[in-house]
Amino acid sequence: MVFTIGLLGLGTVGTGTAEIILDSEGRNPLLQEIKIKQVGVNNLEKPRSVTLDPGVLTTDLESIVNDPEIEIVVELLGGLEPARSLILTAIRNGKHIVTANKAVIARYGDEIYTAANQAGVYVLLEAAVAGGIPVIKPLKQSLGVNRITSVIGIINGTTNYILTKMSTEGLDFADVLAEAQELGYAEADPTADVDGGDAADKISILAAIAFGERVKREEISCEGIRQISATDISYAEDLGFVVKLLAIAKGGMGQSLQIRVHPTLVSQDHPLANVNGVNNAVLVEGDPLGQVMLSGPGAGKGATASAVVSDIVNVAGILKSNSQGKDLDPHLSCNHDNYAQLMPLAEITTRFYTRFLCNDVPGVIGYLGTCFGKHDVSLESIVQIGFQEDLAEIVVVTHDVKEGDFRQALAEIENLDAIASIPSIIRVL
Amino acid sequence: MVFTIGLLGLGTVGTGTAEIILDSEGRNPLLQEIKIKQVGVNNLEKPRSVTLDPGVLTTDLESIVNDPEIEIVVELLGGLEPARSLILTAIRNGKHIVTANKAVIARYGDEIYTAANQAGVYVLLEAAVAGGIPVIKPLKQSLGVNRITSVIGIINGTTNYILTKMSTEGLDFADVLAEAQELGYAEADPTADVDGGDAADKISILAAIAFGERVKREEISCEGIRQISATDISYAEDLGFVVKLLAIAKGGMGQSLQIRVHPTLVSQDHPLANVNGVNNAVLVEGDPLGQVMLSGPGAGKGATASAVVSDIVNVAGILKSNSQGKDLDPHLSCNHDNYAQLMPLAEITTRFYTRFLCNDVPGVIGYLGTCFGKHDVSLESIVQIGFQEDLAEIVVVTHDVKEGDFRQALAEIENLDAIASIPSIIRVL
Numbered sequence: 084m085v086f087t088i089g090l091l092g093l094g095t096v097g098t099g100t101a102e103i104i105l106d107s108e109g110r111n112p113l114l115q116e117i118k119i120k121q122v123g124v125n126n127l128e129k130p131r132s133v134t135l136d137p138g139v140l141t142t143d144l145e146s147i148v149n150d151p152e153i154e155i156v157v158e159l160l161g162g163l164e165p166a167r168s169l170i171l172t173a174i175r176n177g178k179h180i181v182t183a184n185k186a187v188i189a190r191y192g193d194e195i196y197t198a199a200n201q202a203g204v205y206v207l208l209e210a211a212v213a214g215g216i217p218v219i220k221p222l223k224q225s226l227g228v229n230r231i232t233s234v235i236g237i238i239n240g241t242t243n244y245i246l247t248k249m250s251t252e253g254l255d256f257a258d259v260l261a262e263a264q265e266l267g268y269a270e271a272d273p274t275a276d277v278d279g280g281d282a283a284d285k286i287s288i289l290a291a292i293a294f295g296e297r298v299k300r301e302e303i304s305c306e307g308i309r310q311i312s313a314t315d316i317s318y319a320e321d322l323g324f325v326v327k328l329l330a331i332a333k334g335g336m337g338q339s340l341q342i343r344v345h346p347t348l349v350s351q352d353h354p355l356a357n358v359n360g361v362n363n364a365v366l367v368e369g370d371p372l373g374q375v376m377l378s379g380p381g382a383g384k385g386a387t388a389s390a391v392v393s394d395i396v397n398v399a400g401i402l403k404s405n406s407q408g409k410d411l412d413p414h415l416s417c418n419h420d421n422y423a424q425l426m427p428l429a430e431i432t433t434r435f436y437t438r439f440l441c442n443d444v445p446g447v448i449g450y451l452g453t454c455f456g457k458h459d460v461s462l463e464s465i466v467q468i469g470f471q472e473d474l475a476e477i478v479v480v481t482h483d484v485k486e487g488d489f490r491q492a493l494a495e496i497e498n499l500d501a502i503a504s505i506p507s508i509i510r511v512l
Numbered sequence: 513m514v515f516t517i518g519l520l521g522l523g524t525v526g527t528g529t530a531e532i533i534l535d536s537e538g539r540n541p542l543l544q545e546i547k548i549k550q551v552g553v554n555n556l557e558k559p560r561s562v563t564l565d566p567g568v569l570t571t572d573l574e575s576i577v578n579d580p581e582i583e584i585v586v587e588l589l590g591g592l593e594p595a596r597s598l599i600l601t602a603i604r605n606g607k608h609i610v611t612a613n614k615a616v617i618a619r620y621g622d623e624i625y626t627a628a629n630q631a632g633v634y635v636l637l638e639a640a641v642a643g644g645i646p647v648i649k650p651l652k653q654s655l656g657v658n659r660i661t662s663v664i665g666i667i668n669g670t671t672n673y674i675l676t677k678m679s680t681e682g683l684d685f686a687d688v689l690a691e692a693q694e695l696g697y698a699e700a701d702p703t704a705d706v707d708g709g710d711a712a713d714k715i716s717i718l719a720a721i722a723f724g725e726r727v728k729r730e731e732i733s734c735e736g737i738r739q740i741s742a743t744d745i746s747y748a749e750d751l752g753f754v755v756k757l758l759a760i761a762k763g764g765m766g767q768s769l770q771i772r773v774h775p776t777l778v779s780q781d782h783p784l785a786n787v788n789g790v791n792n793a794v795l796v797e798g799d800p801l802g803q804v805m806l807s808g809p810g811a812g813k814g815a816t817a818s819a820v821v822s823d824i825v826n827v828a829g830i831l832k833s834n835s836q837g838k839d840l841d842p843h844l845s846c847n848h849d850n851y852a853q854l855m856p857l858a859e860i861t862t863r864f865y866t867r868f869l870c871n872d873v874p875g876v877i878g879y880l881g882t883c884f885g886k887h888d889v890s891l892e893s894i895v896q897i898g899f900q901e902d903l904a905e906i907v908v909v910t911h912d913v914k915e916g917d918f919r920q921a922l923a924e925i926e927n928l929d930a931i932a933s934i935p936s937i938i939r940v941l
Contacts, residue, residue, distance in 0.1 A: 099800065103657060109765045111656040112724070113842055209654065215801045217646070217654035225638065225646035225822040227540040228532060295541070336538045354807070357786060371528065371814025372644045378783070378805045385800025393654040397843060404841040405834040412833035413542060414826060 099388025215386030229369030528817025644815025
C-alpha cells in the first residue's frame, strides 16, 4: 500500500521528518509505504538540505489540506495561525493529522479534537511534548490503566540547559541566556521558554491525557526562571537540592486537578535531579504502578522528527489494518469533553524555600518562626546562610503547607522593619 | 461493548490484574467494558485476596482457551508448559493473547507468532519485560522509525537488588542472596535470576523487536552474578564504576546482531548507574533519535499487572474500532520471520576489567603490558590496587578490544608463574 502524506512546513523538524522518510532502510518497514506528495513552505527558492522530487514544494498550503489524495497532513509550522485553520480544514476533509505543535493543541485542542471525532480522524501529537521521548502514547496506552496521581516533567530543554549551566558554572541567568542564544539553544525571543509558557502548553496536554479532562490553558499557573539567581542555586545545593523548572500536574480520584509550572528545588537524590542540559524527563506516578520515568532528548531535529514519523507510521499501520475507517480506537483519540476544574494556587500543598535579607538576625528568626506558626506554616529549617553586604541572609525551608497560608504569613512578614527584602521564593518538590 | 476475557493463573500478577479490572473507577474507561468470565487455577479452595463472582474460578484451563465467548486469553501461568500449549490452542481458536511469560515467548515466540499471524490475532507481552515500564510498545511503535543501534537494559530486579545491596553495604553475594530470598525478592531457586537466564529471555524479546529479526534464545551468551565479589565492587567504585547485570543487544545496518547478558562495570555518571534496587531501566539508542531511557518498577504485583491490563485494553480498543478484524496492525503484530545471525562472543568489541593475584609485581606489570600489546589489546590502566594476604592484586582496565584477542592474551598470561590466579574478568560498558 502507499500512504500519501503532505507536510506543512520544512524548517528544522520538517527537514528531519523528510530525511527519515526518504532514507528508510533499517527503519520501521512501513516507512517504505509512505509517500511525501507535497510540502508547504513560504519560500520555494530557499536552499534546503533535503532533496525532494521536483514539484513537491509548494507555497499553496491550502492546496495540501484540500488535496483528495493526501491521507495524512503533518503540521510542522508551529504557532497558532495558519496552523489552526489548516488543521481544521484538513480534518474536515477527512485527513488524519500529525502535529508537533503544542501551542495550537494547548489552546485549540477542544475545537480540534471535537472536529476530529466528528470526522473520524486521528490527531496524533507525540512530538508536541518531550521531543523524541515516547510520552503521549505510553501515558495514553500503557499507563492509563492506573489511577494517575501525578505527572511531573522537565519538559523545556532551553530552561533546563540554562539552569544546568548556571548550576555547574555558577553563572547568572542573563549570561547563560545570552550564550544559549548564540548556541541556538534559546530563541532570539526567549519568552515562551524562560517564562514557562512552553512548559505550560505541554503539561496542559499531558494533564488532559493523564486525568481524562480538557484543560483551559489560560488557567495554568506559570512562573519562569528569570528571577532565579546564582546565589539561590548555590544555597539550594548546600541544602541538598538542585533547581529545575518543573511542570506539575496532580489529581485523580475526586481531587481537583492542579497544574502549575514553576522553578522548583528538587532533592539531589530525586530521579529528576539528574536530568541535565537539554534533556527532558517525565515522571508518572499511579496506582498500582508506582513511579515510571521516561527520559531523553527533549528537542532537536532528529529527536523531534523521530516522534513525528512514529505518529505517521502509527496512522499508516491503522489504515493498513482497517482501511474502512470505522470507529476511532479510543487509545489514540480524545474521549473526554468536560473541562477540568483547576485547584486555585492558594489551595495547593507544597514546600517552600524562601530567602530573606534582613538586618536583625536573632529578632527576625524568632519573628519568622512565630509568624509562620501563626499561619499554620510548619518549618523544616531556618538557617542564616550568608551575607549580602551588611544584610544577613536567612533561608527558610517549610514542610508541606497550604500555599495560601504561606502567602498570608509572608504578607505579614514583609511589613517587619527588620526585613529588607525577600529576594527569592521557590517551591520545593 | 463488552469484551470477555479469560485469565490463566491467579498468582501474584493474576491477582493484581483482576484487582485492577474489578476496581475500574478513575482508570482507563475501557476497563468498564472488560468482563472476566473465567479464571483458571490449580486449586479452587485456596484462599484468594480478590473476590470473583461464583463460578468464575475453574481448574479446567482447556475450557478457557476453547470458550467461544472469550475473546482475549490472558496467560499468567509462567513457565513453558502448559502455557505454550494453551496459548497455541487459544490462538487457533481465534483468541487474542496477553501474556507476561518471557520464558515461553523467548523460546517459542516463532511458533506462537507464526500461529497468531495465521489466525489474525494479536499476542501482546508488555508485562514480559521490565514490569510496569512501557518498553515493548514504545520500542515497536515509537522508537522503531529510528535505526536502532543498541538496547541496553537492567531488566532483572533480583540481581539489581543484590548488586545494589552488595555495593551499598559491602556484603558478599551469598549473604545478600539469602536475605533477598527471605524478603521475597529472590526465589527459593534463584537460578533463572542470578545466572542471567531471565534477563536473556527478556533481551531476546527486546532485540527481536528492535532489530526486526527472530532470535534463537539458546544462542545468547549469558553470564550471571554469582562470581561477583564485594572486593570487585569496591575496586570498581574506586575506579569510578558500579557493577550492574546488563542485557545488551547491539546491531543494525548490516552489522551482525550481538546479544549478551553479563555483569558489567558501568561508569558512575552513566544513566544506568543510578538505577538501583529492584528497579529496571532500558536505554535505547538510535539514529537520529539519540538515547532514550525508560525506567521504573521492573517487577511486583501492581507494576506487572499494570502492563498486563494495558495490553488487555489495547486489544479491546482495537476490537472496538475495528470489529471486523481485517489485517493485523503491523505495530502490534510480528512482521519478521527470518532468524538473526548472532555475532560470536570472540568478535564483539568491549572493554574489560580484570583482577590478577600475583607475587612479582614489577615483573608482572611489564609482562601484562607486553602480552596484551602483542594481542592488540590496548590498555587504559594497570594499577596495583591492593593485597590478598601476601599476593598483590593488580587491576587492568582495557580500552575497547576484540574479545577474542583479549581471551588469547589472557590464556598466555595465565601460564606465567608469577600469576597466582585471575579471580575476576568483568566487561566494562
